[in-house]
Amino acid sequence: MNGTDRRSLQTRFMGLFLKESALVPAVSVVLGLAVGALLMLAGGYDPVAAYGALYEGVFGNLYNFGETIRQVTPLIFTGLSVAFAFRTGLFNIGAEGQFLVGSLAAVWVVVAVDAPAGVHALLALLAGGLAGALWGVVPGYLKAKRGVHEVITTIMMNWIALYLTNYLIRAYLKADAERSVEIRPSASLQADWLSALFDDARIHLGILLALLALVAYYVVLWKTRWGFELRAVGLNPYAAEYAGMDVSRSIVSAMMASGFLAGLGGAAEALGVYGYMAISAIFPGYGFDGIAVALLGGNTPLGILLGAVLFGALNYGANTMQRLADVPIELIRVVIALVIFFVAASGVVRTLVGLFRRTKGKGGVTDGVAS
Amino acid sequence: MAWLLSLGDIIHNTLVFSTALILAAVGGVFSERSGVVNIALEGLMIVGAFAGAVTAIFLGEGAGWGDAAPYVALAVAALAGMLFALLHAVATVTFRADQVVSGVALNFLAFGFTIFMVKLLFDGAAQTTTIQHPLSEWRIPVLSEIPVIGRALFVAYPTTYLAFLAVAAAYFVLWKTPFGLRLRAVGEHPRAADTLGIHVQRIRYYAVLISGALAGLGGASVALTTTSNFSHSTIAGQGFIALAAMIFGKWHPVGAMLAALFFGLTQAARTIIQVLGLAKVVPVDLINLLPYVVTILVLAGVVGRAEAPAALGKPYVKGGR
Numbered sequence: 001m002n003g004t005d006r007r008s009l010q011t012r013f014m015g016l017f018l019k020e021s022a023l024v025p026a027v028s029v030v031l032g033l034a035v036g037a038l039l040m041l042a043g044g045y046d047p048v049a050a051y052g053a054l055y056e057g058v059f060g061n062l063y064n065f066g067e068t069i070r071q072v073t074p075l076i077f078t079g080l081s082v083a084f085a086f087r088t089g090l091f092n093i094g095a096e097g098q099f100l101v102g103s104l105a106a107v108w109v110v111v112a113v114d115a116p117a118g119v120h121a122l123l124a125l126l127a128g129g130l131a132g133a134l135w136g137v138v139p140g141y142l143k144a145k146r147g148v149h150e151v152i153t154t155i156m157m158n159w160i161a162l163y164l165t166n167y168l169i170r171a172y173l174k175a176d177a178e179r180s181v182e183i184r185p186s187a188s189l190q191a192d193w194l195s196a197l198f199d200d201a202r203i204h205l206g207i208l209l210a211l212l213a214l215v216a217y218y219v220v221l222w223k224t225r226w227g228f229e230l231r232a233v234g235l236n237p238y239a240a241e242y243a244g245m246d247v248s249r250s251i252v253s254a255m256m257a258s259g260f261l262a263g264l265g266g267a268a269e270a271l272g273v274y275g276y277m278a279i280s281a282i283f284p285g286y287g288f289d290g291i292a293v294a295l296l297g298g299n300t301p302l303g304i305l306l307g308a309v310l311f312g313a314l315n316y317g318a319n320t321m322q323r324l325a326d327v328p329i330e331l332i333r334v335v336i337a338l339v340i341f342f343v344a345a346s347g348v349v350r351t352l353v354g355l356f357r358r359t360k361g362k363g364g365v366t367d368g369v370a371s
Numbered sequence: 372m373a374w375l376l377s378l379g380d381i382i383h384n385t386l387v388f389s390t391a392l393i394l395a396a397v398g399g400v401f402s403e404r405s406g407v408v409n410i411a412l413e414g415l416m417i418v419g420a421f422a423g424a425v426t427a428i429f430l431g432e433g434a435g436w437g438d439a440a441p442y443v444a445l446a447v448a449a450l451a452g453m454l455f456a457l458l459h460a461v462a463t464v465t466f467r468a469d470q471v472v473s474g475v476a477l478n479f480l481a482f483g484f485t486i487f488m489v490k491l492l493f494d495g496a497a498q499t500t501t502i503q504h505p506l507s508e509w510r511i512p513v514l515s516e517i518p519v520i521g522r523a524l525f526v527a528y529p530t531t532y533l534a535f536l537a538v539a540a541a542y543f544v545l546w547k548t549p550f551g552l553r554l555r556a557v558g559e560h561p562r563a564a565d566t567l568g569i570h571v572q573r574i575r576y577y578a579v580l581i582s583g584a585l586a587g588l589g590g591a592s593v594a595l596t597t598t599s600n601f602s603h604s605t606i607a608g609q610g611f612i613a614l615a616a617m618i619f620g621k622w623h624p625v626g627a628m629l630a631a632l633f634f635g636l637t638q639a640a641r642t643i644i645q646v647l648g649l650a651k652v653v654p655v656d657l658i659n660l661l662p663y664v665v666t667i668l669v670l671a672g673v674v675g676r677a678e679a680p681a682a683l684g685k686p687y688v689k690g691g692r
């Protein structure tokens with residue numbers, strides 16, 4: 001590792017609000033929205049009206065705001081999931097599948113087990129988290145013991161989760177429509193007082209759980225011995241091993257914790273919003289957006305929260321954008337993809353920023369100072 | 372002899388389903404042999420399917436190109452795949468972006484962008500209109516008259532023959548030409564290759580672009596033969612199965628082809644099971660997950676150890692350490 005690498009790691013470490021580490025994510029978001037605007041212009045739409053509608057769709061009224069929070073909730077979980085693995089040097093693309101098996105396990109437990117209200121929900125949430133953790137064990141074990149890259153295994157595990165959950169719902173939990181039976185109210189995460197605050201939006205107790213998970217993420221990674229070891233392995237597995245840490249165990253436990261968070265998110269979504277699980281040919285997308293959230297948030301708790309809010313708002317506001325400005329919601333998928341792309345290829349962003357500064361600085365500031 | 376005749380159908384259907392997988396998997400071999408991870412195969416196939424379908428529709432109907440349209444569409448799809456792959460090359464080779472993250476982003480981008488464009492071009496519809504002039508099957512004279520085998524092997528879409536041609540060409544290029552030797556050297560030990568005067572970055576650009584062209588062709592072969600239109604479910608994970616086939620096939624064109632044929636067989640089996648009314652006994656969902664389970668087993672070393680190119684996933688810095 002050379003000098004510049006170490007420096008960028010340090011700055012990333014020092015938090016989101018330091019100028020250096022916030023620059024690339026911020027510029028990436030602006031670039032993503034800008035390219036989105038160009039696409040709209042090319043398609044004959046009015047970007048100002050579209051983004052205005054997007055804003056309206058998020059902040060326009062209490063109901064929309066509550067629904068935006070509902071959309072943000074699962075992204076906090078999957079963002080934390082991906083970030084937790086990132087911190088240990090692992091790339092978990094499997095949040096999508098872990099989210100799915102988490103939803104299924106939660107619904108299954110509610111249907112199969114009887115328990116008093118409250119306890120029922122806790123049991124279901126726990127089942128969801130454990131199912132996600134189980135889904136994380138496979139890539140974790142294969143990485144630790146066989147050196148198999150976790151990216152490939154998590155991709156495969158996603159598809160296995162998609163088809164397996166569909167199969168299990170069809171075979172054992174099917175209602176009349178293409179979905180599972182409804183859960184019992186005793187396990188619901190919906191709360192009347194919370195919905196009433198937001199004009200009957202489907203916001204649910206999952207958001208409180210998500211905020212709790214954010215705190216737990218911080219405490220575990222920065223205040224416990226386990227978290228210290230995980231981060232040490234992430235920064236330099238060889239040094240960690242030399243220092244006497246069990247790298248294999250760290251990898252497996254990190255993937256399990258990562259899966260647990262995603263599974264918990266899936267459980268909260270199923271219990272809080274729908275009360276059932278749908279049979280679907282495509283992924284819900286929260287796991288993939290979690291990658292964007294973690295990348296944009298620099299794997300810090302505050303960054304993840306902000307990233308989840310941004311992408312949750314984009315996702316939810318896209319509906320209003322389609323309704324009021326007639327712009328297809330897929331445009332927002334393009335914007336999110338571009339943001340990930342620009343953050344990944346931060347060199348592109350840095351080059352663009354450099355060019356911008358140089359042309360702007362021609363009047364007074366010399367090139368040397370600007371770059 | 373009914374079972375023998377249906378055997379011909381099984382082989383025929385297997386070839387139909389394998390075609391796209393073979394093309395994309397061989398594309399993946401080029402990219403990854405040069406050291407660039409390409410999990411963007413899915414996105415490249417989506418872009419190819421989109422470009423192929425739209426070209427065939429507009430040339431076939433509006434411009435009146437008739438049965439020539441799908442062939443032009445194939446060329447356009449290859450070109451579109453290359454253009455899209457160029458993004459991956461620029462990000463990963465020039466700007467040394469994380470190859471996996473770039474691939475993930477491009478898969479997203481392909482999905483969102485193509486559906487956005489479809490809605491734009493087809494008055495808000497989520498899928499294109501039906502391709503009026505899709506590829507038609509080639510019936511090889513005389514040979515196609517052979518019982519069973521004729522139907523199985525000599526009545527096929529031109530893209531199927533193209534796929535096998537691509538396997539042979541990939542083997543020849545990668546193992547029998549100086550370019551192939553350089554490409555593999557760059558993927559195994561870029562530093563050594565650089566020392567010998569090989570332009571590492573340029574080779575990687577070529578490799579990624581070739582993978583884009585082949586995966587684009589693979590995507591278009593789906594739209595122009597089996598689905599006859601383009602929608603969000605045209606590719607639906609076939610790029611990831613192609614990725615699995617490439618790993619199963621140990622990053623070798625022939626191995627990738629064999630794995631793709633195996634995965635194609637499972638898809639053919641799905642239709643056969645439905646025809647025979649066995650869907651209750653063998654659920655389709657479980658057949659769907661077979662390729663992915665097999666890949667995990669391969670990676671776990673149960674079915675044989677997979678050996679990736681040594682420098683796979685590592686950006687190369689000239690003059691670095």
